Amino acid sequence: MNISGMGKNRLEAFSDGVLAIIITIMVLELKVPHATDLGALLPVYPVFLSYILSFIYLGIYWNNHHHMLHTVRHVTGGILWANLHLLFWLSLVPFVTGWMGENNFARGPVAFYGLNMLMAAIAYYILQQQIIASQGPESILARAIGHDWKGRISPVLYALSIIFAFWSQWVSMGIYALVALIWLIPDRRIERLLTGSDE
Amino acid sequence: MNISGMGKNRLEAFSDGVLAIIITIMVLELKVPHATDLGALLPVYPVFLSYILSFIYLGIYWNNHHHMLHTVRHVTGGILWANLHLLFWLSLVPFVTGWMGENNFARGPVAFYGLNMLMAAIAYYILQQQIIASQGPESILARAIGHDWKGRISPVLYALSIIFAFWSQWVSMGIYALVALIWLIPDRRIERLLTGSDE
Amino acid sequence: MNISGMGKNRLEAFSDGVLAIIITIMVLELKVPHATDLGALLPVYPVFLSYILSFIYLGIYWNNHHHMLHTVRHVTGGILWANLHLLFWLSLVPFVTGWMGENNFARGPVAFYGLNMLMAAIAYYILQQQIIASQGPESILARAIGHDWKGRISPVLYALSIIFAFWSQWVSMGIYALVALIWLIPDRRIERLLTGSDE
Amino acid sequence: MNISGMGKNRLEAFSDGVLAIIITIMVLELKVPHATDLGALLPVYPVFLSYILSFIYLGIYWNNHHHMLHTVRHVTGGILWANLHLLFWLSLVPFVTGWMGENNFARGPVAFYGLNMLMAAIAYYILQQQIIASQGPESILARAIGHDWKGRISPVLYALSIIFAFWSQWVSMGIYALVALIWLIPDRRIERLLTGSDE
Numbered sequence: 001m002n003i004s005g006m007g008k009n010r011l012e013a014f015s016d017g018v019l020a021i022i023i024t025i026m027v028l029e030l031k032v033p034h035a036t037d038l039g040a041l042l043p044v045y046p047v048f049l050s051y052i053l054s055f056i057y058l059g060i061y062w063n064n065h066h067h068m069l070h071t072v073r074h075v076t077g078g079i080l081w082a083n084l085h086l087l088f089w090l091s092l093v094p095f096v097t098g099w100m101g102e103n104n105f106a107r108g109p110v111a112f113y114g115l116n117m118l119m120a121a122i123a124y125y126i127l128q129q130q131i132i133a134s135q136g137p138e139s140i141l142a143r144a145i146g147h148d149w150k151g152r153i154s155p156v157l158y159a160l161s162i163i164f165a166f167w168s169q170w171v172s173m174g175i176y177a178l179v180a181l182i183w184l185i186p187d188r189r190i191e192r193l194l195t196g197s198d199e
Numbered sequence: 200m201n202i203s204g205m206g207k208n209r210l211e212a213f214s215d216g217v218l219a220i221i222i223t224i225m226v227l228e229l230k231v232p233h234a235t236d237l238g239a240l241l242p243v244y245p246v247f248l249s250y251i252l253s254f255i256y257l258g259i260y261w262n263n264h265h266h267m268l269h270t271v272r273h274v275t276g277g278i279l280w281a282n283l284h285l286l287f288w289l290s291l292v293p294f295v296t297g298w299m300g301e302n303n304f305a306r307g308p309v310a311f312y313g314l315n316m317l318m319a320a321i322a323y324y325i326l327q328q329q330i331i332a333s334q335g336p337e338s339i340l341a342r343a344i345g346h347d348w349k350g351r352i353s354p355v356l357y358a359l360s361i362i363f364a365f366w367s368q369w370v371s372m373g374i375y376a377l378v379a380l381i382w383l384i385p386d387r388r389i390e391r392l393l394t395g396s397d398e
Numbered sequence: 399m400n401i402s403g404m405g406k407n408r409l410e411a412f413s414d415g416v417l418a419i420i421i422t423i424m425v426l427e428l429k430v431p432h433a434t435d436l437g438a439l440l441p442v443y444p445v446f447l448s449y450i451l452s453f454i455y456l457g458i459y460w461n462n463h464h465h466m467l468h469t470v471r472h473v474t475g476g477i478l479w480a481n482l483h484l485l486f487w488l489s490l491v492p493f494v495t496g497w498m499g500e501n502n503f504a505r506g507p508v509a510f511y512g513l514n515m516l517m518a519a520i521a522y523y524i525l526q527q528q529i530i531a532s533q534g535p536e537s538i539l540a541r542a543i544g545h546d547w548k549g550r551i552s553p554v555l556y557a558l559s560i561i562f563a564f565w566s567q568w569v570s571m572g573i574y575a576l577v578a579l580i581w582l583i584p585d586r587r588i589e590r591l592l593t594g595s596d597e
Numbered sequence: 598m599n600i601s602g603m604g605k606n607r608l609e610a611f612s613d614g615v616l617a618i619i620i621t622i623m624v625l626e627l628k629v630p631h632a633t634d635l636g637a638l639l640p641v642y643p644v645f646l647s648y649i650l651s652f653i654y655l656g657i658y659w660n661n662h663h664h665m666l667h668t669v670r671h672v673t674g675g676i677l678w679a680n681l682h683l684l685f686w687l688s689l690v691p692f693v694t695g696w697m698g699e700n701n702f703a704r705g706p707v708a709f710y711g712l713n714m715l716m717a718a719i720a721y722y723i724l725q726q727q728i729i730a731s732q733g734p735e736s737i738l739a740r741a742i743g744h745d746w747k748g749r750i751s752p753v754l755y756a757l758s759i760i761f762a763f764w765s766q767w768v769s770m771g772i773y774a775l776v777a778l779i780w781l782i783p784d785r786r787i788e789r790l791l792t793g794s795d796e
Contacts, residue, residue, distance in 0.1 A: 010609060010663055012209060017617030020216030025224065025622065027290050029629070032228070032297040036305030055290070059283040066209055081781070084656040091624050091652070098629040106633030184280070215408060219415030224423065226489050231427070231496040235504030254489070258482040265408055383479070414607060418614030423622065425688050430626070430695040434703030453688070457681040464607055582678070 008075050011083060015065060018087050022094060023058045026051055029098035047101030050113075053176060054097040057117070060183040061090060061124070068128065071141040076134045082127040089120040110172050111165035117176070118158035125151065154179055207274050210282060214264060217286050221293060222257045225250055228297035246300030249312075252375060253296040256316070259382040260289060260323070267327065270340040275333045281326040288319040309371050310364035316375070317357035324350065353378055406473050409481060413463060416485050420492060421456045424449055427496035445499030448511075451574060452495040455515070458581040459488060459522070466526065469539040474532045480525040487518035508570050509563035515574070516556035523549065552577055605672050608680060612662060615684050619691060620655045623648055626695035644698030647710075650773060651694040654714070657780040658687060658721070665725065668738045675727040683720040689713050707769050708762035714773070715755035722748065751776055 030047055033040035041048075065086075072079065096116045100109040128151070132142045157179050161172035229246055232239035240247075264285075271278065295315045299308040327350070331341045356378050360371035428445055431438035439446075463484075470477065494514045498507040526549070530540045555577050559570035627644055630637035638645075662683075669676065693713045697706040725748070729739045754776050758769035 010613060013212065013610065014613045014617055014659065016209060016213045017216055017614055018621050020213055021220055021618055021621040022624075023286075024217050024220040024290055025625065027221075027293055028224065028227065028625065030291075030294045032294065032301055034301075036302040036307045038307045038311065040307070041311070052287075055283075055287055059280070062213065063279060080660060081656070084652075087620075088649075088652055091621055092627075094624055095627045095629065102629055102631075103633040108633045108635045108637070112635065112638070211408060212411065215412045216415055219412055220419055222485075223416050223419040223489055226420075226492055227423065227426065229490075229493045231493065231500055233500075235501040235506045237506045237510065239506070240510070251486075254482075254486055258479070261412065262478060410607060411610065414611045415614055418611055419618055421684075422615050422618040422688055425619075425691055426622065426625065428689075428692045430692065430699055432699075434700040434705045436705045436709065438705070439709070450685075453681075453685055457678070460611065461677060 026094045050097045050101035078130040082130040086123040110169040114162040121155045225293045249296045249300035277329040281329040285322040309368040313361040320354045424492045448495045448499035476528040480528040484521040508567040512560040519553045623691045647694045647698035679724040679727040686717040707766040711759040718752045
């Protein structure tokens with residue numbers, strides 16, 4: 001039994017716990033309507049659409065986080081705090097989701113949603129760099145993300161969607177959907193490299 | 200140490216976390232009454248009945264999910280996303296439970312409850328197919344569910360209950376109770392096959 | 399790797415998750431006061447006292463649950479459902495705690511709190527019997543609880559406190575505190591027997 | 598398989614679960630604004646600042662808790678209850694954070710925040726002593742914290758901030774920020790000692 005492995009397990013368990021709670025308490029923003037006909041659900045639909053979007057985003061983060069942490073061998077203080085920093089921005093997702101949904105995709109909340117996602121993307125990048133730094137020059141993660149165009153294009157798209165929100169929030173929403181689509185396929189390069197090194 | 204085993208553990212841990220949170224935050228829909236006599240609990244009873252029903256349903260899903268994932272050897276991207284899709288519909292259970300309970304089993308919410316359960320049943324079926332596909336022709340899960348009449352009859356019963364809700368919600372509620380009873384016995388066939396293959 | 403061990407781990411993880419959530423979301427019943435002097439906390443104090451009591455009760459349940467499940471070797475369907483039944487009554491603790499606290503220990507809510515605890519104690523007993531039944535005549539748990547006076551006296555005390563609540567709620571509260579004190583010491587007999595059998 | 602190791606894993610898992618929930622449900626105190634311009638976020642900013650502070654504090658506790666439990670070999674009843682006692686005070690963090698934030702850092706809530714942190718620090722100290730007592734004279738933890746100036750100065754700083762709050766809450770807030778900064782660097786001494794003893 002080795003000390004870094006243990007630390008990694010608790011880091012994964014804690015992150016999984018936080019992500020599981022974030023993804024689940026979002027449902028508390030879906031306020032139960034007081035009317036009983038199906039039409040009563042109409043005002044809930046923007047919150048519901050935001051809920052779906054954020055659910056997918058958090059699913060993507062959980063998935064990529066899982067693949068990335070898989071390559072960690074030694075949990076340093078830097079990795080630990082970079083991870084908490086990422087969880088911080090993700091923990092705000094229920095708030096920005098609720099604000100965007102309850103105000104029917106008004107421009108301010110839509111831009112703010114993008115800002116939160118931009119900060120999360122930057123936090124994810126910092127965590128990636130901390131892991132690479134801890135692995136040294138022959139880093140398995142560094143090789144895996146060598147051509148990480150997804151990781152590079154996402155913050156740019158978020159920044160664009162923040163700007164576009166003040167002109168048309170629907171362009172921003174389209175960009176959010178696009179980013180989700182881009183990421184929906186897990187980064188198989190890490191998986192392939194890891195499997196390759198196991199054989 | 201093998202990569203798929205690790206992934207499976209995190210998938211189980213994350214799913215367990217989400218299911219544990221869903222089953223527990225439902226209690227937040229039970230609003231604390233302001234009066235202090237036991238009669239003050241009277242308006243709470245439909246929410247309480249809905250709570251019991253959903254608690255049993257989620258317990259059944261957790262139980263069956265546990266048995267099904269037990270047969271997984273390699274977590275593919277398809278399994279991962281099919282699992283998140285299932286968790287999505289289950290995450291809405293506190294919402295539909297609250298809507299149904301707070302409106303004293305009105306027809307619209309009762310039908311919507313059935314719709315949510317139908318979507319969850321379909322999501323469960325998709326997850327099952329993804330696991331079978333990943334296991335190839337000699338799939339242990341495919342053999343186990345060879346005569347899975349429960350899995351086949353449940354969506355039909357949910358669909359019926361949605362239709363019946365517009366005529367009498369109590370018929371629908373009876374169907375929901377029936378489905379719960381059918382599933383209350385865990386699927387021992389998977390357990391038997393697995394135990395058999397261990398001996 | 400054996401199938402029952404795996405099942406036990408997931409059962410423990412799920413139960414721990416549910417208990418951790420129950421014990422934590424109780425804090426959401428502590429409504430943030432709008433005034434800013436320390437006197438503003440005065441109306442919160444009954445909720446706070448109820449919170450402390452329930453926190454200790456849930457801690458005791460977690461602790462005893464942990465020791466009891468330690469003796470389980472094979473998770474049967476009966477154990478699984480008896481465990482969910484126990485979690486059901488414990489999941490209502492935030493509700494009964496909030497009702498009792500927000501109404502300044504009125505008699506109805508105090509009696510109802512006892513009723514919930516009585517049901518949880520009965521559910522705990524059923525789970526114990528399911529585990530003993532699964533272990534057969536040489537059950538390690540059966541020997542450990544051979545003289546389980548705590549487990550036998552607690553339901554009696556809860557029943558008494560329900561009756562007394564209609565005469566004086568403070569007697570009931572005293573009984574609740576007494577039960578907590580009795581249980582605060584973990585059941586070392588199980589621990590001793592297990593340690594003994596390991597040596 | 599040994600009984601103390603098992604107990605330690607469940608203690609860690611339960612503590613991680615509770616800490617993950619506490620750190621995440623704090624976001625529920627960030628009430629979604631009804632206006633849609635970015636100015637609508639202005640009243641939320643004190644809650645947001647409190648949120649950041651408490652997020653960092655809880656991250657620090659999780660981190661230090663993780664390092665401290667790493668040295669535990671045998672979970673005694675004393676450790677178990679000292680741990681629950683610590684979790685109790687930490688579970689109140691969302692409440693004191695919400696009270697402080699929603700009242701724009703008024704003096705009463707700021708002092709109360711310090712009081713809660715003081716109690717948590719004392720609970721942490723008691724847990725430390727329980728672990729040291731269980732490890733005997735050659736305690737690895739006792740050696741590691743031999744010159745634990747952080748652990749000794751924190752309660753003093755909290756006590757000072759409680760007193761200062763009645764004169765100027767900003768001095769108190771400065772002290773809270775200072776304590777966070779002091780602790781932000783994980784206690785590498787434990788890590789170093791453990792790594793040293795592994796080599």
